[in-house]
Amino acid sequence: MPRFHGQSNHAPVDIVNQLQKQYVDYLTSLFHEGVLDDQFTQLQKLQDESNPDFTVEVATLFFVDSDKLINNMAAALERSPVDFKQVDADVHQLKGSSSSIGAMRVKNLCITFRSFCETQSYEGCLICLQQVKNECAVLKDKLQNLFRMEQQIVGAGGSVPLMD
């Protein structure tokens, strides 16, 4: 069940309610699909009037860092011989930061990726790299949609529901 904090001002209540419902439904779908886990909710709870953009800032930082890490992994896998330890170190880093923002599918892919690094499976690593790339792109797209919906709610004078 969603809770609401903050106060609505005088915008049409129906529109705000509709936007809030769409937001809750969308966020719920992201949890059901496994894109996000409860850690994302924990992040949202760290946001308040003094840090109103905290979640967006953390997500943005994650996307910048994950791009760099993925590029590093790709470069390391192109070198001969492949430095699987270095690839593993980058995957471990990505696993840590993805779990910190609640990006469950990315985190789980990193766990599989690490096992291929351990067995020094070049093909396995290549497949995982592509999957991680794709999943980060999906995550970015979905979170951008989510943040856009938050802006619409606030713009209409409502408050963003917080999932329990």
Add this chain to the structure above:
Amino acid sequence: MPISQSHGFSSPKSELTALVVDDDGVSQKIHHRLLNILGIENDVVANGKEAIDIHLSGKKFNLILMDRDMPVMNGIEATKRLRDMGIGSTIAGVSSHSSSKIKQEFTEAGLDVYHEKPLTVAKLLSVVSKIKPKE
């Protein structure tokens, strides 16, 4: 409801200080925010060497949140060096490693407690409850 209120932690600034030692920007930001919410003034550094350097500059902290895998100097080495320097702060290892062997190695370096990432308010409160008085 802001998380600080929901956990019954007082909003006014506490007397405690902390050092976040982590090379990951996302972890730095989250840990910094968690500590701020608990009213704990904190500094952030990006590796073990910077943790040593900040202590050599004269700063002391009640609590150090130490990541394990960092460039330049990792958390294990940094923890050993800090203990060798006589730093008695509460050092909490915070890492995404789940292997018991790695946890043991890190703990034996001189940690007071170890938590697997992600760090949550609940985990941080449990760490804070173990803080030793500043020397």
